[in-house]
Amino acid sequence: MFLFGRSFQVVGIDRKNGFRIMSFQELSSRGKGSKDTLVTTESIKVDICIFVFDIMFANGEQLLGFPLRTRRKYLKDLLCDEKPGYFEYAKEITIEADKACETCKDTLTKINAFLEDALRSSCEGIMVKTLDVDAGYSPSKRSDKWLKVKRDYVDGLNDTLDLVPIGAWHGNGRKAGWYSPFLMACYNPETEEYQSVCRVMSGFSDSFYIEMKEFFSGDKVLSKKPLYYRTAEKPDMWFCPQLVWEIRGAEFTVSPVHHAAIGLIHLSRGISIRFPRFIRRVSDRNPEECSTAADIVNLFHSQPRKKDVTAED
Structure with a gap:
């Protein structure tokens, strides 16, 4: 045995x-x-x-x-x-x-x-x-x-996006008292929606967690999910679109939970990224200037590993 x-x-x-x-x-x-x-x-x-x-x-x-x-x-x-x-x-x-x-x-x-x-x-x-x-x-x-x-x-395989934190969960364990993970979204100017791409919880320093807990407070925390936020995720709190962060991931994949570019690749699923991590703050961009749904579609198609996506799945 x-x-x-x-x-x-x-x-x-x-x-x-x-x-x-x-x-x-x-x-x-x-x-x-x-x-x-x-x-x-x-x-x-x-x-x-x-x-x-x-x-x-x-x-x-x-x-x-x-x-x-x-x-x-x-x-x-x-x-x-x-x-x-x-x-x-x-x-x-x-x-x-x-x-x-x-x-x-x-x-x-x-x-x-x-x-x-x-x-x-x-x-x-x-x-x-x-x-x-x-x-x-x-x-x-x-x-x-x-x-x-x-x-x-590996150089040449880096996919980065400029995304907006639109929500978060309460941290557990060592991160208790902070926000972790954060829910990240792209912007779709055609529908004027912020569409979720991924949760991110790596790449942050302790000082950054403390700063974000102080920043996302008061009127920056929303009482309910806005109509222009599109996602199947249910974070503990929703944030006003205020910041833009550069996020790097391993690959793009189709997701039933995240609704980035939904309808552009698949009728009922969006695009997400696997193993996302925070790289830096993008201080010279407003939230509506972040990566768009069209940007994500282009990156999805250009990644080294091609995906076979059936719209009826």
């Missing part, structure tokens, strides 16, 4: 076209059952592949404290061979300690090539992990032993 926990990823896969990895948007369209309905084999339109990358417990033994190199050996000793498009081990490269330095050009070339291959394969990026030293598994805990390198960290 063995137990994985959160050590594998279920990914949409196109088995008819070279096992192409599908986007999260395409995977999310896969039929889901409920207590009242079942998903039949015939109704499944999106195939899946399981990518295994780690193991935490095996044959009654907890492996959390074992280094990654040892856990990898456990994993491959326990499981069968790969079946492409159905069950695969996450692709990996190993850089040994004597080659792991920023002055080693061969190592940098190898890592950059691995990252570029991951992006070409429609992955969002790679994870860099320690292999032997301080290389245990820490469930549900951030660690500087695991570093994400995502699509939007």
